[in-house]
Amino acid sequence: MVQIIDGNIFLKIVYYGMAGCGKTTILETLYKLTKDGNREIIPVSDLQKIDRTSGATLYFDRGIFQSTKTKKVYYRVYTVAGQRNLHSLRFKVFNKLDAETDSVIFVIDSQTKFFEDNIEFLLELKNLTNNRLIQEIPLILMLNKQDLREIIDDKDFIQILKQERLWYDPGHELYIWNPLIYKTCALFNKEKNIYRSFYETARRAGLYHLYGDGRAPKSEKSSKSSILIH
Ligand SMILES: Nc1nc2c(ncn2[C@@H]2O[C@H](COP(=O)(O)OP(=O)(O)OP(=O)(O)O)[C@@H](O)[C@H]2O)c(=O)[nH]1
Ligand SMILES: [Mg+2]
Known part of the structure; x- marks a missing residue:
């Protein structure tokens, strides 16, 4: 939840x-991409990492970033620990540390052998947020x-999103807030x-806060607006 x-x-x-x-x-x-200061978001502190010697996250990682256009906007950015047995820690990081989460990036390991595991985590996230994904987060x-x-393939995952009601058809007022899917390395x-x-x-995150009072804003105009955050 946004904090002022x-x-x-x-x-x-x-x-x-x-x-x-x-x-x-x-x-x-x-962090490395933004620390030279040439983008609209810059880190304002070093990353904080709590991990095992193996590199797996034990609790969380955290970085604090700032918008360079609207200097008063800061982003507290966390990663959760993905080990299965650390479910309650994920819950804590998501809902309790600093504040409730305003916006979430779901990371998929694209290797086909992990398809089911990714879905399991998507369902966990859906539960954790009490079905507030897209509508409020x-x-x-x-x-x-x-x-x-x-x-x-991204189409395979869109199918899962549809099944889980995390994807809206054209004409629905939440259609413009369907998750964007980025292919990343x-x-x-x-x-x-x-x-x-x-x-x-x-x-x-900024649009939901400023135009929707914590919910998906109704009008398409607000989704395209860029006057506020960056
Ligand atoms: N080939 C490839 N390897 C990647 C990529 N992203 C991460 N890795 C590797 O995957 C392994 C796990 O990466 P992490 O970033 O530790 O994964 P994590 O999601 O933080 O894992 P947990 O903290 O256990 O939840 C490391 O060896 C990374 O180098 C990628 O885009 N391509
Ligand atoms: Mg990690």
Whole structure:
């Protein structure tokens, strides 16, 4: 839930997804891409990581970023720990640390062998948010690890979104808020769509807050507006 502290707006964004899908790598790459200060979002502190020696996240990673256009807008960005048994930690990171989450990026490990595992995590996220995804919490998807072979097609995942009522047909008032699906690679030297996917998630967080009072705004005009955040 958006927090306003000393006139500054804090929005919370979470990367969610199964173990090893690339959440920590994505946040590290986002940090490296933005730290030279040439984009509309910059990091304002070092990344904080709580992990095992294996590199798997033990609790969470966190970075704080700032909009350079509207300097009073900050993003608290978290990744959750994807190990199956860490469910209650994910719940805590999502709902309790700092504030409730304003916008979520669901990261998919695109390797076909993980198709079912990704769905399991999507359902977990849906439960965790009490079916508030899209209606109150913007949802963006990353099909990560596009550099590998034997990967899931985005159409297959859209089918799952439809089944789970996370995808609206044309004509529905939430149609314009259907999740965007980015094909990504998180490895820094082959990086693809890491900044763009984050930017859109941050933009939607701002729109829901400013035009929808915490819900998906009704008009299409507001979805296209760019006057506020960046
Ligand atoms: N080939 C390839 N490997 C990736 C990509 N993104 C991440 N990886 C690798 O996948 C492994 C797991 O990445 P992490 O970023 O630790 O995954 P995570 O989602 O944070 O995992 P947990 O913290 O356990 O939930 C690492 O070896 C990464 O280098 C990608 O886009 N392509
Ligand atoms: Mg991690």
